[in-house]
Amino acid sequence: MTKSNYHHGNLRDSLIESAHSILAADGVESVSLRNVAKQTGVSATALYSHFHDKRELLAVLATQGFERLSDLMVVEAGKRSPGDQLGAPDLAGLALGYVKFATDNSALFQLMFGREVGNLKDYPFLQEAGARCYGLMADSVAARLRESGAPDSPAVAATAAWSMVHGLSTLINDGRISAHTCELGSNEELVLQACRAFSFGVTREPFS
């Protein structure tokens, strides 16, 4: 309780790490200031020397999540097209990485898109990290549209693609859909099939 407690050194990073481990282990509602502080070995209000809020801590956590998500997306996309690392990343690979991240880190994923951090405008770094993630999909979709010569709006197509992948992630995490209900063996297969349907078209003809 002398030097060891005071001037912890890098308390900020320690708090982030504790919060991350509690989040992954026990879910977002267990990430309380007192829990984080106890696990870090510090008083409950020590956090306020390094963060303005609990929300700011969560925003930092969410930002790290988006960075890891983007990384995983490009890794998974690279796996599916090992040859051309220069072209735009493979869309299905990006989707696989997205859903894999969401299901492997469900609590963090909830935090990234949940209402705990509140208004995105308060944390530009968080909005930026999320935008990079969307950018990956947008680039891939745009490249694919150029290749096929389709006249569609790249922005609309990218938005639709992101929506489907994001919807898959949240609905799987909520237990509302699963590979089992589609008579498939794994969620990876479900993602691939859904991407195929999306890219090839469900009815092969425009409606209305």
Added chain:
Amino acid sequence: MTKSNYHHGNLRDSLIESAHSILAADGVESVSLRNVAKQTGVSATALYSHFHDKRELLAVLATQGFERLSDLMVVEAGKRSPGDQLGAPDLAGLALGYVKFATDNSALFQLMFGREVGNLKDYPFLQEAGARCYGLMADSVAARLRESGAPDSPAVAATAAWSMVHGLSTLINDGRISAHTCELGSNEELVLQACRAFSFGVTREPFS
């Protein structure tokens, strides 16, 4: 504090109504037992005579939400195909209703799919109400597949469709996508264009 308070008559419905109005006005985090009780003119713990939990109250609220959502979906689908009320509902119409409900009742929509009610298995009536909603889309997609003679799995196509529509709803509500970023005039247009992309296909050719 005499007869007027005791034996309220239909306190259960009154609590639901109060909770609903608070939810719509001030968001889900303002729906506290004390707020609901105060607005109903009753003590904070009176709720426990009619619900096991706060969660149960929220589950009932969410169930009503799913019922209203399903209703709106069929109404919007009917608007788009006034002729054939007998066939399967129009997919784009269902999607329009879905997104319209989500954006017009964002707090309720959050509650319906959020983590406040917790495990779906605890409330079969809630799961059932959600399943009806999914069933509408599944039927529409299956009918469309039959018409076009496509060999795709109806379950996969329906899951993909629901995912896209649900993703659109949540991402719009989170302020992550909007008609503006797609250079469109309204969210209705965005939904229609996204559905068109989904149904017709983005690249018109299978990938991978």
Added chain:
DNA sequence: CACGCATCTTAACAGTGTAAAGTTAATAAT
């Protein structure tokens, strides 16, 4: 009338985020 019972109230508890004020120790200035 009286009993039982569902309904509602009051009081209390453990938990939450956060503000205010006090304590400690490392750093800067003289």
Added chain:
DNA sequence: ATTATTAACTTTACACTGTTAAGATGCGTG
């Protein structure tokens, strides 16, 4: 080297949360 400044951390306290336990109320039935 001593002092002043200041950032980092603790203690205390407050208003709020959901929930439990015990008591009060009055309706319906014997």
